[in-house]
Amino acid sequence: MTGPTHIFDKPNRYIGQSAPRADAARLLQGRGRYVDDVSLPRMVHASFVRSPHAHARITAIDTTAAKSCPGVVAIYTGADLAQHVTPYVGVLTHLAGLRSAPQHPLALDVARWQGEPVVMVIATSRALAEDACEHVMVDYDPLPATLDAETALSADAPLIHPEFGSNLAWERVVNAGNIDAAFATPGVKIVEREFRFGRHTGVTLESRGTVCDFDPSEEYLTVYYSGQAPHMMQVIFSKHLGLPEENIRVISNDVGGSFGIKIHTYGDEIATAAAAKLLRRPVKFIADRFESFVTDIHARDHVVRARMGVTEAGTIVGIDFDDLTGIGPFSMYPRTSAIECNQVLNLTGAPYVLENYRARGRVVFQNKTLMCQYRAVGHPIAMAICDGLLEDAARLIGMDPVDLRLRNLMADDSYPRASASGMKLDDLSHQAALRKLTQIMDYDTLRADQAEARKRGVYRGIGFVSMVEVTNPSPMFYGIGGAPIASQDGATVRLDAGGALHVSSSITEQGQGTNAILAQIAAGVFGVDLNRVKVTTGDTATTPYGGGTWASRGAGIGGEAMLQAAQALKDQVLEVAAVMLQTTPDKLDIQNGNVTDPDGTKRMTLADLARTVYYRGNELPSDLKPELIATRHYRVTDFPFVFTNGAMAAQVEVDIETGFVKVLHFWAVEDCGRVINPMLVDEQIRGGVVQGIGGALYEECHYSPEGQMLNATMADYMVPMAAEMPDITVAHIETPTKTSVLGAKGAGEAGTGGAPAAILNAVNDALAPLGASLWQMPMTPERVLTALDAAAG
């Protein structure tokens, strides 16, 4: 696509500048408007009785005592709500063969994971609702549970959905070239490893929550919702509560982090909406940390057996792997829980020229919390498989891991092309990114430091990853499979009478600075000062229709829509200005809030123009019909996804007495195309890296043999904390995508997708002189010690 490239070099262009975000002061001053800040007249509060068992038949529920507790307004069981809410099934047609069972907001006869909501208690305060929950009597008949994904498919595994005859939810095989022949070729050496990726979760600062307000006079449901996809939720509430879509308004004000957690159908939230409709009064539900840990979607939980073949000269001939992942008892609705495995199959090895590629993925049911799409879906697994094996192979053939990469990474001038798994790729810069990375980290000096440290008995390691990130998804991601998830987004730009811009967009703000970049694009493209742009997002009643912010699509898709809308409004305004100034639009420009000559000489203010249009239309020719508002929509065509690429490196030190891993420094070179706000992109990369370090070193949901989550508190579940985080140096290469004028690709998930592989490689590089290696995340002290013991014999 071509376009007016001059918009990137105007005096007040803003695009490319680290403009501070307008909402930072408001949030820092405690004036955020999160869901729990919403308090409505006559509002009541929900609390849930949840299954203490991983798998149990519910034989009786007695709510008599609870009903007479102080403040109780209503109590609903699964059977009660089943009369008002239709069940949902998390399957999509393009994931052929995927199956899941109907899910209800509250468990009906069988509870299938510890934490599944069973009974909802509504009371005049949260505390009273919790008091009453303690008096709800539920009789459970515990059933044998299937917990371990690796035994879920064995013949004697308890079946979670007996009607399916097995616990298999989905299976896919990818086969390109001839892997067996390639591996059997004389001179090809094989490395083989079993990778384990722990189950972890998103841990948003603001937990999930909703306030649902039903107005029976208009049959109108307003949902305040901490989430990422308001229009998707509008459809879901409509479909399952039996209300027309237009009678539902979903409002996401400030959202305190989401990371993919807040983009799904959670029974407790649907139940809250149903209760509001039944009670005809506002109901609030805020998940506490316990509830978050046992009900927010979990992620990862993969066991992968993988092989890579490499020649003595350093040509990678192929990758062969088998991925098994446990997703909990249902596939999550509506995005499904097969996407992560699908991404692993799609993305493994995507940076490299691979002739031969074979992969099998299996997705199985188990009695644990549901698994679904969390930041960098599938990426950490795909990158760790390929780049973990690559560095293992480098050690085997005695080649530097950077050299081995440079020999096998796709050439920067070889696009467009496809990956071995068939992904269409364009505008990538793997070679340049890796070269820049080795420069900024001063690779040779680090290797010298490593050698010197080893002489002192200090074990330092350096690890790399070359990676791709899926961003800017097209309808091929979800829409094609029947999900009510928009792949296009819209932007509206309106000039008000004072010369300011009011813009709205269907992408959403979860703390990452979406609203800031929308303002930068609108201000820069249209030609006003940044502080004269007011942004509205997160409201189905007032924004254009669109998908929201996930899969690193906000800037690339929503940003392009904003660019197009701002350009359209500018054209419209110049048409009016040309009539008023008796010239032609091509002889005019808009700069700093003024209509100007092309050289910037001021002709009139935008306020003068707008006031004439709005107040004194009589001064305009009667055939001139000014439109001081413009809306544009944008979707990605021609490509299923717009890929970004990056190269990252970690330097770690392993304490071989304690097994503790300290990350000394982290470097990331990212190519997300045109950078709209370098500060925000850098912080996205850093935050992503930190979450990746969490997965690599700290975070894991532990379960007892009976299926109880053992560390469902912030004291026991370890998120990465500031004190342990290294300096993270970020640099960029800008290869704009040709799919849009803006040229922006996504950047939000790169760090999370790439960091685990880099850390894994760095730890194994540190352990190599001791003959030890470790292929399980998180790489805890105990696992490091166990690996060292195994090497010591």
Added chain:
Amino acid sequence: MFSVMGGTMKAPDFDYLRPATLDAAIALLASSDGDAMPLAGGQSLMPMMNFRVASPSALIDLADLAELRGISRDGSSIRIGAMTRYAELAASAEVMAALPLFGMALPHIAHDAIRNRGTLGGTIALGDPAAEMPALALALGAKIELAGPDGTRVIDADEFYLGYYETARAPDELIVAIHYPVALSDHRFGFHELTQRHGDYALAGAVVARTAQGHRVAFFGVADRPLRLPALEQALNTNPDVQSALHHLSAIAFTGDVKASAATRQRLAAVALTRALQGMTQ
């Protein structure tokens, strides 16, 4: 670790009482039949109430009890009032001079916000097996001053910790103060704590005090309570090479949990002790 039954974010209803004197506080405690609980900094008690693992009928706030405040030195002993906050300890030149171990341990206890409210008496009373201050009390041979309906008694720290969160304090007693022997010029101290994240409870920690009488070594984060191993101390007294003393660690019934197995904890305890001894004050 708790098993989830339902949402638990808000504490059950309770009374809040704020007595002005120690006697009044003890009377309130005694009359509640063990249902009321003293409130110090609330940094452990309030989360326990919100999790609904503690549900006292009343909280007796110790904030106004002058008897539980103050730091005073009496010859070879220093008395620290139970309501003294971590932040106050760190800011006290007298404490830092008299008790070098405090300066070594305090930065490892949680984070600033918690140290601004958490109290010495609270952590001594709670008896968390992974907490630093109870282990310091053991290593230093501190004495704990308790007041109850029958008056005041003083108990050796060695006698205080009986089991998992179990102490010799009766439910109607309050900790008034802790008394520590002041460090002499020939005393040497070591402290080492192993945590994956700064401020976390220890995976294993060791505290060493060396005086003319020999070594006192206390471990925390390793078992159901903070503890000393007299045989290990004796071994160190006769042979300063720690390697020859480490086998005594096998006497500990090490805790195993999701963060580390019992075997790993034993290994980490050995490292903590070794490093504490390597880093002794000069």
